[in-house]
Amino acid sequence: MLSSRMRSEPWRAAPFLLPLLALLAAWFVWPLAQALTNSLHPNTPQGIDAGQWTLANYARIADPLYAGVVVRTLRISALVTAISSLLVYPVALATTRLGPRREALAILAYVSPWLVNTLVKALGWNLLLRPTGLVNAALGEIGAGPLRLMLNETGVVIALIPGHFMFVLLPVWAALKGLDPALGWAAGTLGASRAGVFWRVLFPLTLPALIAGLAINFIMNTTAFAIPMLLGGLRNETASMLAYRVNLVMLDWPFGGAVAVVLLVFTLLLVWGGQRIATLAVPGPRA
Amino acid sequence: MGLGLERVAKRFGQVTAVEALDLDVATGELFTLLGPSGCGKTTALRVVAGIYPADAGRVLLDGADITRTPMHRRGMAMVFQTYVLFPHLSVFDNVAFGLRSRRVGRREIRERVAAALALVRLEGLAERYPSQLSGGQQQRVALARALVVRPALLLLDEPLSNLDARLRDEMRAEIRALQRRLRITTVLVTHDIQEAFALSDRIGVMRAGRLEQVGSPAEIYRRPANRFVAHFVGPVTELRLRGVETVDGRARATLEGGLTAWVDARTARPDGLLLLRPEAVRLHVPEGAAENRYSARIEDVVYLGAETECRVVVGGTLVVAKLPSIAAAGLRQGDEVAIGWDPADAVVTHAV
Numbered sequence: 001m002l003s004s005r006m007r008s009e010p011w012r013a014a015p016f017l018l019p020l021l022a023l024l025a026a027w028f029v030w031p032l033a034q035a036l037t038n039s040l041h042p043n044t045p046q047g048i049d050a051g052q053w054t055l056a057n058y059a060r061i062a063d064p065l066y067a068g069v070v071v072r073t074l075r076i077s078a079l080v081t082a083i084s085s086l087l088v089y090p091v092a093l094a095t096t097r098l099g100p101r102r103e104a105l106a107i108l109a110y111v112s113p114w115l116v117n118t119l120v121k122a123l124g125w126n127l128l129l130r131p132t133g134l135v136n137a138a139l140g141e142i143g144a145g146p147l148r149l150m151l152n153e154t155g156v157v158i159a160l161i162p163g164h165f166m167f168v169l170l171p172v173w174a175a176l177k178g179l180d181p182a183l184g185w186a187a188g189t190l191g192a193s194r195a196g197v198f199w200r201v202l203f204p205l206t207l208p209a210l211i212a213g214l215a216i217n218f219i220m221n222t223t224a225f226a227i228p229m230l231l232g233g234l235r236n237e238t239a240s241m242l243a244y245r246v247n248l249v250m251l252d253w254p255f256g257g258a259v260a261v262v263l264l265v266f267t268l269l270l271v272w273g274g275q276r277i278a279t280l281a282v283p284g285p286r287a
Numbered sequence: 288m289g290l291g292l293e294r295v296a297k298r299f300g301q302v303t304a305v306e307a308l309d310l311d312v313a314t315g316e317l318f319t320l321l322g323p324s325g326c327g328k329t330t331a332l333r334v335v336a337g338i339y340p341a342d343a344g345r346v347l348l349d350g351a352d353i354t355r356t357p358m359h360r361r362g363m364a365m366v367f368q369t370y371v372l373f374p375h376l377s378v379f380d381n382v383a384f385g386l387r388s389r390r391v392g393r394r395e396i397r398e399r400v401a402a403a404l405a406l407v408r409l410e411g412l413a414e415r416y417p418s419q420l421s422g423g424q425q426q427r428v429a430l431a432r433a434l435v436v437r438p439a440l441l442l443l444d445e446p447l448s449n450l451d452a453r454l455r456d457e458m459r460a461e462i463r464a465l466q467r468r469l470r471i472t473t474v475l476v477t478h479d480i481q482e483a484f485a486l487s488d489r490i491g492v493m494r495a496g497r498l499e500q501v502g503s504p505a506e507i508y509r510r511p512a513n514r515f516v517a518h519f520v521g522p523v524t525e526l527r528l529r530g531v532e533t534v535d536g537r538a539r540a541t542l543e544g545g546l547t548a549w550v551d552a553r554t555a556r557p558d559g560l561l562l563l564r565p566e567a568v569r570l571h572v573p574e575g576a577a578e579n580r581y582s583a584r585i586e587d588v589v590y591l592g593a594e595t596e597c598r599v600v601v602g603g604t605l606v607v608a609k610l611p612s613i614a615a616a617g618l619r620q621g622d623e624v625a626i627g628w629d630p631a632d633a634v635v636t637h638a639v
Binding site for chain 2: 180182183185186187188189190191192193196200201204205
């Protein structure tokens, strides 16, 4: 419904953006600015000392106590993203071959974890993964196990994979759907085997979508809260759990602000880097 | 030798796209499957390519049964209606694609790609990407990509229908010259009659999954096997027969409206239809100059540039004649003219 004048003079569309911008300013930019200024003041027993400026809060993150949390977060997130990247093409390709009805149902199934409250999901995983849970009971039946599947990083990884798989699947599936099926026929008649068609045609043409999906998946993993909390336990603290603890348990807002800012900057860098790589991965002529 | 289809069938659910198709394409021949959209010609081509498996029948290439051979081992190459170049590969890599599948050495690839690009007059564009090419150039790349592998069989699926008219004529001439020169056994699929006539050694006219007639372009046009073929390949006037008698060993038919006409004895049948091409009908025929001669009245004169269409009424029946405009000067609506045709230029078919 964009009129051609709005297209040629984009500022004419500005009034329509105002409500959204106001919301963002009040509930996102303003608190963020608060967190940023807080992070640059020292915390004292009497509260935030707004009279002094310091980088000590940021220096504190380098403390092994906290740096370990960041490393663990990155390790878990990278593992989930890596496993998702291995699963996505088999799943996406199989989905495109189901026929329209079953394909729609399959996509709904892959999106469904996102439609369930994370706490409910975490509880469900708890029932499956705990020492007396369904998985270990089944393992016991065949004389294996029990395996320690929760209150460690394994549990977090297991639960995050299906939870965030759709962020990789949807872009890759959509990209595959968008390809002309005749591309596969052209490659096939020219002597490419099924594997050849995939690696020489389908994969390079959907690589930008894969990279974009993996970047989103990774970010979602780093910011996950309930799943790491309930399946990893407090001894396997991740970055969002740390931010929660510092801000709402320790009430150390300056340090909490620093943790939040570092998380945000890191996420923005990832989005930017992902987009950059995705742009470079777009095949074809370079401008 | 060449390509053979034996009773090949292909169904999609309840719909039969190709039904018991028999076909023989000789080595070096350009064979065209011609038909309206939905007649099964593209499906037949895809069965030949191995894109669709045949539900029944056999596909033979140079005598070997390839019905179950996957497409990447058939040694064919196909040019698609929409070209289907690989958008992520340069022109060079597009053309080299089939050679890399065949594990051809690096140096030979360079030489053969260069030769193929020269063949389609695209030297100097090897580094471009498909999105940087015009439609005609993309078409040439698609052709080079197919020819470079020296396919046992070249499949062309409506290769010219996405080009504008001028470019289409140019590419048509080019494909014809290349095929004649390289003598690659070729199957062309098209709905374009001019394209089929201009390019083909033989044409198979398809309707509803079946072959209606196979023959040279002239046979298809001059001796259509039935009404469908006659109408599909060009305009035709139909005159219903009321009976045929033999006079001095020759066939003379009584037509609807009471006229009598000499007809080709080989095709004559008392309940048939006499099919007349507009250009077979001549005007101003002097007495004794044609075996079938009638007086007619001009209903309408339609100027079409090089030709003029003349609608005349003979014994209550409308007959369309087409003649060079130079010869049509002076014809006016309402004029009385003598029209006629040679029995060899008309054909009698089944009425259905």
